[in-house]
Amino acid sequence: MxxxxxxxxxxxxxxxxxxxxxxxxxxxxxxxxxxxxxxxxxxxxxxxxxxxxxxxxxxxxxxxxxxxxxxxxxxxxxxxxxxxxxxxxxxxxxxxxxxxxxxxxxxxxxxxxxxxxxxxxxxxxxxxxxxxxxxxxxxxxxxxxxxxxxSGEMAGTELASQVSTEAAYVVPALPGPWGEKRFTVAALDLGIKTMTPHRMAERGCEVHVLPATASLDDVNAVNPDGLFYSNGPGDPAATTHQVEVLQAALAQGLPYFGICFGNQLFGRALGFGTYKLKYGHRGINQPVIDRTTGKVEVTAHNHGFAVDAPLEGSTTTPYGEASVSHVCLNDDVVEGLELRDASGALTGFSVQYHPEAAAGPHDAAYLFDRFVDLMSTGPEARSARTSTDADADADEKEA
Incomplete structure (x- = not known):
């Protein structure tokens, strides 16, 4: 020894x-x-x-x-x-x-x-x-x-750019009953973990991982069916560029899913504040209730900041009605947000914890399925189906 x-x-x-x-x-x-x-x-x-x-x-x-x-x-x-x-x-x-x-x-x-x-x-x-x-x-x-x-303080510090990839890369979709590929996802790397794009690839998503400095043009260049923001370090209040990109993406109706830091930036994009927790949540035994299903999940956490949003009711934003979807049962900290349009349809959501947790628990893995469902009914999918129906109608008339 x-x-x-x-x-x-x-x-x-x-x-x-x-x-x-x-x-x-x-x-x-x-x-x-x-x-x-x-x-x-x-x-x-x-x-x-x-x-x-x-x-x-x-x-x-x-x-x-x-x-x-x-x-x-x-x-x-x-x-x-x-x-x-x-x-x-x-x-x-x-x-x-x-x-x-x-x-x-x-x-x-x-x-x-x-x-x-x-x-x-x-x-x-x-x-x-x-x-x-x-x-x-x-x-x-x-x-x-x-x-x-x-030494330096954590509050007020932007760190995502220090941990992000320098160049974009692609994680191919894994084949399944759907064939080789179902959707294309643009994922901003704010400190992304390897397992995250893998979880999406397992569901037929081709994931284009982009640097934290990516613009909306960079996002649109991959012609995505959905936009994803990853976990990452630093103070969300000091991270402004990515909030602006997200707001522009929401304005054009791009389906959104965010994890951890991606939840905090979603909150700021919707007009909510963020604050530093006393000692944060870090570990794999945190109980969270999903208000959309009523189920309690045991979840993996790693966050020192949280979104300051009202636990009850909804908030009108330029992009739709926003509300708190997940709450930590230990201390009532906001653990998830959702955004719905005027018809009540889900257009974006996020969680503060880690559904991709490699070491577990895996109670929240269903959230990747929720993202796939969102992309399958999102504006891009609806537009594609409308175009297909229109082409079919035209063919029928010509016949």
């Missing part, structure tokens, strides 16, 4: 924890948040939504299944730092190709182990998410505290 150097963790309020280095040696800073998941740590580590955040795992034993090359949700680890209590000494899984410690070290991610993560989590629940530093090179907590307090 390797010998690990001592490490310290200092929160911006001065609370200090000591432990051992886990992963790369060095120093790192970010926003301290906690994740309640007991599995799926590879999905957490490689989720771009965790960019510039130091993740505290509440489950005491982490790393027991090692690391494989199939489960990452992006091309790299995005967390700024990693905090665990009891790391696995030896990974045990037939899929494992290396240890989590080795992977963190290889990607330069500074972490700390041997920390009382229960005490740290309780502190963050009481005081709220805050800036933090982890160091294996600094022994003086007061000196590290100065650097922690001088």
């Amino acid at each position: 390797p010998v690990h150097a001592p490490a310290i963790l200092v929160l911006e309020d001065g609370r200090t924890f000591r432990g051992d280095n886990y992963g790369a040696e060095g120093e790192t800073f970010g926003e301290a948040v906690f994740n309640t998941g007991m599995t799926g740590y590879q999905e957490t580590l490689t989720d771009p939504s965790y960019h510039r955040q130091v993740v505290v795992m509440t489950a005491p034993h982490i790393g027991n299944t090692g690391v494989n090359d199939d489960d990452p949700e992006s091309s790299r680890i995005w967390v700024a730092g990693y905090v665990v209590r009891d790391p696995a000494r030896v990974p045990s899984s037939w899929r494992s190709v290396r240890s989590l410690d080795d992977e963190l070290r290889a990607q330069g991610v500074v972490g700390i182990s041997g920390v009382d993560t229960r005490a740290l989590t309780r502190h963050l629940r009481e005081r709220g998410a805050m800036k933090v530093g982890i160091s294996t090179v600094e022994t003086d907590p007061a000196a590290l505290l100065e650097r922690v307090r001088a």
Whole structure:
């Protein structure tokens, strides 16, 4: 077993924890948040939504299944730092190709182990998410505290452009009873996870993943049946370009589906505000009610901001009537929105949680089917059917 150097963790309020280095040696800073998941740590580590955040795992034993090359949700680890209590000494899984410690070290991610993560989590629940530093090179907590307090804030920061793809790419539709392809989806990558376009491809969607800087012309260039906005990091109030693109897309009647950050930007496009939660929702055990079906889902979350929309009634917007479709049963936070036209037909919807959750739970996977249904009855589909009917009528008259 390797010998690990001592490490310290200092929160911006001065609370200090000591432990051992886990992963790369060095120093790192970010926003301290906690994740309640007991599995799926590879999905957490490689989720771009965790960019510039130091993740505290509440489950005491982490790393027991090692690391494989199939489960990452992006091309790299995005967390700024990693905090665990009891790391696995030896990974045990037939899929494992290396240890989590080795992977963190290889990607330069500074972490700390041997920390009382229960005490740290309780502190963050009481005081709220805050800036933090982890160091294996600094022994003086007061000196590290100065650097922690001088580090950047999460509120007011635009980060989606830092994690987005630089060039557009296509995820082909997977064949099924419908043939090779059913729909074309334009997906703005604000920090998209690999599993998201895969879930759509499974349903016959050809997904054109576009950079976060894409314009409405870029969206329309792929002739989409629907528009999708992904999860991602940062403050939605600081992300303005994508809101403007979404408003223009809604105005032309393009069916819309958004996840997580895509829910927050949908809210802002509809005229609602957003705000920072005290410590956020991160984990795989959050109960949410879908008001359209009355069913309660156990869901996976990763968000530090939320939409400020009225829980009851509807709000008139330039694009139709907007209302809250999903609510967290723990704290009544808005977890989904829907938009309907004058006839009451659904034209767009979003959820704050992750229906694509690779490690589960999978209660919310039906939302991808809802998007497919929306595209099958959306304005593009109606226009195509009208044109087909008109051509058939013309042929009949000529005959």
